[in-house]
Amino acid sequence: MLSWRVVRRMFCVAAEAKAAPVSSSRWERLRNSKAAVWCRSLLSDYKEACRDIVVGAREKPIKASVYMSILGGAWACFHTKPDQASFEAALLDCSNQLCLLSPWIRNATSDGHVQSLLKLRNEGRLRHISLGFLSLIYRTDYDSAVMLYEAQCSNLSVPWKELPLRMLDVGFVGRWWILDSKMKDYDVNEDEFKHLPPHMRATSPPGVEEVERNEGLHKESRLVLLMESEEDIEKQMHVIDREQENVSHDVSVKELKREETEA
Template sequence: MASLRAIRRMFCTAADTAAAPVTGSRWERLKNSKAGVWCRSLFSDYKDASWEVVVGLWERPVKASVYASLLAGTWACFYTKPDCSSFEATLLECSNQLGLLSPWIRNGTSDSHIQSLVKLRNEGRLRHASLGLLSLVYCADYDPDTTLYEAQCSNLSVPWRELPERMLDVGFVGRWWVLDLKMKDCDVNEEEFKHLPAHMQVTLPPSVREVERNEKLHKESWLVLTLEEEGEETNVVNIKEERVSEESQIATLKE
């Protein structure tokens, strides 16, 4: 009896549902569904969050500008971070620049640093690591194509704690800072001046007046002499010769 009552109630409910009029369109039914309610609540949350951000920017412009500057600087550092190919190109450029200099005027520090890097590159021992905002170049023990067990075993690879000791250069904001520092005054051989006194080893930059005077003399050296100036110079020379001849005659008379 209970089963018959349940079956009868089910049929009655189905008939009532079929007889009930359809209210609303398909779009309204989609909005009132679980997926529609969830999407509307998500959109409302994002709208409120965006409005709070706009209000915060309007109320605290200094703080907002600082945050914007930090974000822009971070993006610029990440975008201008040099890669491994950039390091090799810079290394070859520095090597060619030193190759054009004579060994007598070549800086010993720059030459030894570049030669060691070129040797490591030829041996395939240079490694590049990207750390997000900057890049690192360090040396490894073996070439990656070497078939030795020590080179292929991952447990014998270079540990991270030894990275500061093996680090060769740091790339940041599109530059390799150690290379730039080592190549400073690469055409000045300090060994050539070590025997000079201390006051002669130190050179000071010229003052503004000296620079202006040198530029003025350089410009005047390119000027063409006029005939009047040449005539005046010849007159001066003739007067000097006459004076010399008179002095020589007086000296002979005295003798």
Template sequence: MTEPPGLGQAEEKRRLWGRLRAGRLASWCKSLLHDYAEACKDVAQGVRQRPGKAGLYVSLLAGVVSCSLRSPCETSFEASLLEASGALLLLSPWTRSSSSEGHVQRLLKLRNRGQLRFQSLLFFSLVYEVPFDTGADLYQVHCKYLKPRWIEFPSHVLDVGFWGHWWVLHSKMQNSDINDEEFRNLPEHLRTVSFNNLHSEANEKLFDEKYKPVFLTEE
């Protein structure tokens, strides 16, 4: 009397699982799970004994993960650069900041020449300048004695991306609608305007005076 095909296959599967449970791989997996369980117990015991230290480590880990997730990418820098360029184009050349315009124009020129490089460092990103485009096949590119040295790298960094912002470009675009060249011929005490100069009792009185009627006399 022959066994049904289904019973034979089931018996083969049981034998296979039995060999796997008794094999070296199963023993290694059991040992690994046991080690992880013991490590988790030690961590839980340490958290109960020193909750302040554990909270500090968790905060640091959360900060590292957040910085890594918010690190800007190369596309983000391209978008920020084009946005800054468009904002300057909307301003009149007479009111446009020369510092902001010079920085943006330099970045655009290097970008068009293929001399901008992007590097992600997990927690933050860098944009730096290189001497030549990647497609350039010149002697200076291949000669190791003419390549930039690592000690010169900080001077070639153009921007730092951190927490979703490109901070150098952001700082350069501050007060981009103020042309400092217009005030260079003024006296020193008039070149800097403080909050007290803009909002003072004397200025308020002068502002109210302009709405009063003018009386003409014989003189």
């Protein structure tokens, strides 16, 4: 009885071994894993999305061009937004331009704005924040290195609702717009002309004729001065001497006639 059980068990093990599938390789197990199936489905979705984009662009080229222009403009704005280093460089450049001018001819608005920004910069109270497509410069009450409780406590920091009141400049497409607007006509002191009548304060651009006349005078001033030869100079001197002799002869004749008439 025991031998029969052993034989039957051997036959069962052989049958199970024959019916068992062949073990797969490591690459096949990786391909059939859940992560591989998820990646294939994700790539398939992206492939279908790209195909739909291409088909939609062919069917509606104007709409696609508008979308591409918006995306390109957003990308350009994001990569050309200025940072705090560029603001400090622009501020120092404006300060140097004003320093080259006399205090009597500086624009009071430009000078006051630049001097206030320089004071905040020296005190360490200027802050920079990036909003994706543009940058903002605002002021704070304390320097970041100050160890006072009011400066370090997060609950006493500047709230977001006060940011518009503390904003000093806006950086967009590589420019600081408020600083540039304040530096317009920085070399014109408007206080010098406040006593003039209104019609003399306003200036108008020159006309076409005036511009052409000024350009002609400028070209004539750059012409080379031609030196005359010695012979031409001697001839001119000879002509001048003869004219002087004729004038002196006429004067002497007039004096003789006057003397005769008086006698």
